[in-house]
Amino acid sequence: MSRIGKKPVPVPEGVTATVDGQTVTAKGPKGELTFVVNDEVLVKLEDGAIAVDPRDQSKAARSRWGMSRTQIANIVNGVKGGFEKRLEINGVGYRAAMQGKKLQLSLGYSHEVNYEAPEGITIAVPKPTEIVVSGVDKQVVGQVAAEIRKFRGPEPYKGKGVKYADETIIRKEGKKK
Template sequence: MSRVGKKPVSVPSGVTATVNGQTVKMKGSKGELQFVVPSLVNVALDNGAITVEPKNQSKEARSLWGTSRAQVANLVEGVAKGFEKRLEITGVGYRAAMAGKALKLSLGYSHDIEYEIPAGITITTPKPTEIVIAGIDRQRVGQVAAEIRDYRGPEPYKGKGVKYAGEFIFRKEGKKK
């Protein structure tokens, strides 16, 4: 039994939810999102709450049960509040700045990296060593953060590179003579 799947997703005021077959649509102050629930899972809207249940007790249906419920909950939170990821840049000369509609990263390479910002995502740089990625779709915000982090991930010896805010980097000791 899925502990996550059992809980109904409550729809807060200011958010309108519609369930049409297997499609769940959410509309809120931040925007509009939709999710198509897999065919092995039933979804229903009752008294301002969305319930998700498996159609049968197969392993695949039970595994999609909690996932589908979490996806619907992310839709509700996204259109109501939005999502945000913070990245920190560590290293001498490493910095980020906005250049029009692109993010310009100086990460110790012979050239600067220009990252084109996808639609639906906003990126700000409050400090040259901090990047804030915001949007209503949790998956896209996380994907953009992962792509930026991938340009120069944190290395274990000095901790230089791009890391998530609050991420712990396991440090290694250098060579010994």
Template sequence: MSRIGKKPVTIPAGVTATVNGQAVKVKGTKGELSFVVPDEVSVELKDGAIKVDPRDDTKKSRSLWGMSRSRVANLVQGVTQGFEKKLEINGVGYKAAVQGKILKLSLGFSHDVDFEIPAGILIATPKPTEIVITGIDAQRVGQTAAEIREYRRPEPYKGKGVKYANEFIFRKEGKKK
């Protein structure tokens, strides 16, 4: 039994949710999101909460049960609070700056890396070595952060590169004489 799937997703004040067959639409102050629940799982709106249940007792439907409930909960959190990922840049001369709809990254290459900011995502650089990615869709915020990190992943010897703010880089010892 899924412990996550058992909990109903409560709808806070100021948020409207509609369930039409397998489609769940949530509208709030920050925007509108939707998700189509897989057929192995049933979804219903009851008493100001969205309840997700498996249709049968197969392994696939039980595994989709918790995932579907989490996705619906992310819709509600996205339209009320939004999501945020922070990236840190370590390295001499490594920096980032937002210019219009493009994030310019200087990551030690012979050229600057230009990352086009996707629609629905906001990127800010409070410091040249810090990138803050915000949006209402958890998947798109995480994917954008992963794509930026992929340009120069942190290396284990000096820790140079782009890393998540809460990420621990396992450090290796260098060569010895």
């Protein structure tokens, strides 16, 4: 039994949720998101909450039950408050800047790295060593943050590179003589 799947997703004030067959749509102050639930999971809107149940007790239905509930909770939370990921840049001469809608990164390469954010994603650079990626879709926000981190991931000897703000880099000891 899924402990996550048992809990209904409450629909907060200011958010309108509709269930049309297997399609769940949430509209809120930040925008509108849609999620199509797998056919092995049953979705109902009742008493201001979205309930998710497996259609039968097969392994496939039960494995998709909790995931579907989490996806629905993410779209409801996304249209209400949005999501954000913070990245930090460590290293001498490593910095970030916004050039219009493009993120320009100096990461120790012979060239600047330019990254254009997809539709619905906002990138902000409050400090030259800090990047904030925000948007309504949790999956897309995480994907954009991962793509920016991939340009120069943190290395274990000096800790240089792009890392998540809440990530800890396990440092290695250098060569001994």
